[in-house]
Amino acid sequence: MSRYARFVWSVAAAVVVTAAVPVAARAGDGVGRYEAQELVWGPCDQEGALECASMTVPRDWRHPGVGADLTVEVSRHRAADPAKRRGVLMMAAGGPGASGLGRPAGFVAASPEVGAVYDVVSFDQRGVGASSRAVCQTDDQFRDFYAGDFRDRSPGALRGVVERSREFVRGCLAGGDLVRYLDTDQAVHDMDLFRELLGVRKISYYGPSYATWLGAYYATEFPQHVERAVLDSNLAFDGSWEQAELGQPMSFQRRFEQDFLPWIAKYDSVYHYGGTAAGAKATWEARRAALRERPLTVGSSTIGPNQLDNATIQGMYNAGLWPSLASVLASLEHWDTTTAAERQRAAKTFANYLSPGFNAVYFPVTCNDTPWNRDLGHWVRQSAADTEKYPLLGARELAYASVCAFWPASDAPHVKVTGKGLPPTLMLNSVHDPATYYEGALRAHRALKGSRLVTVAGGGDHGQYQNGNACVDSVVDAYLVEGKVPAHDLECAANSLPVPTS
Incomplete structure (x- = not known):
């Protein structure tokens, strides 16, 4: 059994699967050829220091080798200071449906201290943009x-x-059966293959909006591979999409x-x-x-x-x-x-x-x-x-x-987020966020045991890190760069509202 398949087996107990056969048992040895590939990096179009590569993934991680393979396009921005490099920070886009491929460049520009010590990597989720693309x-x-x-x-x-x-x-x-294999669990396995091909045992993670759901699922299914995680503007990932x-x-x-x-x-x-x-x-x-x-x-x-x-x-x-x-x-x-x-x-x-x-x-x-x-x-x-x-x-x-x-019935597993086996996770949310409302974020916070919640009081912006809030940015930077975990939940004041220029 391959290393990846052994690990899937080891964490299967953390995942509640709706189908009769556990995910790990179905994964079998069919993942070996995906682990054996090498990422061939080259410049991304018009992205300066950003590199891109194509990663081959199974159409269905629950039945690897069945059906045509998919391509997930990945990107990276190497740590600006190789001597101080401390690892890989994987980031993902929201939506689901937004492109993440070009985001490391903007992320590093906005947070140079983080970009100095991390290779910041991202990807277009299966179905999105430069990856195997869904059409409806x-x-x-x-x-x-x-x-x-x-x-x-x-x-x-x-x-x-x-x-x-x-x-x-x-x-x-x-448009074909690709849409049947677009779910968060499939994307989580794509992410972990990406980690494997990068040659690192653990990653840190930053994800806003839907990417909080994605990150919480990844951390639940692969807790041994998470070093630090920032979940920004949290969906209620403790329950269903409905x-x-x-x-x-x-x-x-x-x-x-x-x-x-x-x-x-x-x-x-x-x-x-x-x-x-x-x-x-x-x-x-x-x-x-x-x-x-x-x-x-x-x-x-x-x-x-x-x-x-x-x-x-x-x-x-x-x-x-x-x-x-x-x-x-x-x-x-x-x-x-x-x-x-x-x-x-x-x-x-x-x-x-x-x-x-x-x-x-x-x-x-x-x-x-999740069911509807x-x-x-x-x-x-x-x-x-x-x-x-x-x-x-x-x-x-x-x-x-x-x-x-x-929509036709899906065999995607139900993942119960608990925080078991994870280091303290940092969560961010404003009290009037329209898309990832605070009440749902509180439920997610309670579900993710050991997490720390930074509440941005008096505001309602969606996306708190790199939003011009010095209080939030300082907490996140200290967490990612130095490993400083807040002793308890804390509060930051919201940004001042804009003043019209004319």
């Missing part, structure tokens, strides 16, 4: 998926939403109403959007209703109510985006007299939301990872309630949940 939709189908008004609860509108979700699933499956996503309508609405609307109202002299939070909300809702009756054309994009939702949702992730979002919202109020620069900014804002490639990984992973309620009647009722209470994100709930309701 054309550009036109992607636009159709978000067309119309998700708040429309008429029978015809609901049927249309459900049918577009069904068509999305058909499109994914028509549970995690059901909390997001509340947290996005909270961020919008309690943080953004008071901020834009404070600068009514700049944006003329309403001098109170209630007044600004009324202006936003009136514009949304007007876009439903008469959508606008911005470049090649049609801007209707769902597109207004999407742009606003995107702007909730980080307060640094608020001045740009507010300027675009203000321009919609005098569209007939906007300048060329205002229209260009609006076009960029409305075009920059997700993509067919992102969705082609996001939905397979979230649908494959497949009762469409339940989702019609649940989405009606969330549309009423939390319309910003709740309105699209039926579209997203229906995809997983139609």
Whole structure:
């Protein structure tokens, strides 16, 4: 039995598997030829000091050798000070569906002390970008998926939403069986093969957003290979994707109403959007209703109510985006007299939301990872309630949940995160994070025994490290570089909110 297969066997007890045969028993000796490969490094396109290589992985780690192999593209930025090099820091992208390949370069530029002592490595998760890529939709189908008004609860509108979700699933499956092997457990095994091929026994890890789920699974399945881990803006990885996503309508609405609307109202002299939070909300809702009756054309994009939702949702992730979002919202109020620069900014804002490639990984992973309620009647009722209470994100709930309701059953294992066998893990979260809401992060913190939580109080940005917060950065840098573990959970004050430049 190969070293990798022996290790999989040794940690199988940490993983609760839904299928009848344990993962380790199914892995067998079929992994040997993957371990025997060598990574051939070369310059990444236009990435300066960043190197890239192609790694061959099994299509299905639970049945290695069955089906065509996949390629996972990997990258590295070598430690700036080889004499002080202390190991490998693996980082991953969020989503699921975002690209991680080019991230080490920006990471090292933002944290040179960390980059001096670590080889910082990353990858495009299977299905993403330069790796073996999943395809579910054309550009036109992607636009159709978000067309119309998700708040429309008429029978015809609901049927249309459900049918577009069904068509999305058909499109994914028509593109081949790759989407069936896009789940967090498969990605975890890809990561550990990468570690093996780098020739190191342990890695340190940094992951934001979905990459907290990915990192928690990796640490649970391969605790002996984790030296230090930073999980930034944590999903509720102690439960299911359905549970995690059901909390997001509340947290996005909270961020919008309690943080953004008071901020834009404070600068009514700049944006003329309403001098109170209630007044600004009324202006936003009136514009949304007007876009439903008469959508606008911005470049090649049609801007209707769902597109207004999407742009606003995107702007909730980080307060640094608020001045740009507010300027675009203000321009919609005098569209007939906007300048060329205002229209260009609006076009960029409305075009920059997700993509067919992102969705082609996001939905397979979230649908494959953990079970979903497949009762469409339940989702019609649940989405009606969330549309009423939390319309910003709740309105699209039926579209997203229906995809997983139609998704074929998966044999992905259920991984119970406990923290057993791990060194202290550092977790970061803001109290009003819209995407990885604090309540879920607290549950994840309790599940990951021995972890330390850094709470960013008074803010709601998504992604805390390298976000200009000196308190957070100093804690993380000391942990990664010097191994300093906070004695207990601690709190950092949030960044000051932005001030408009005009």
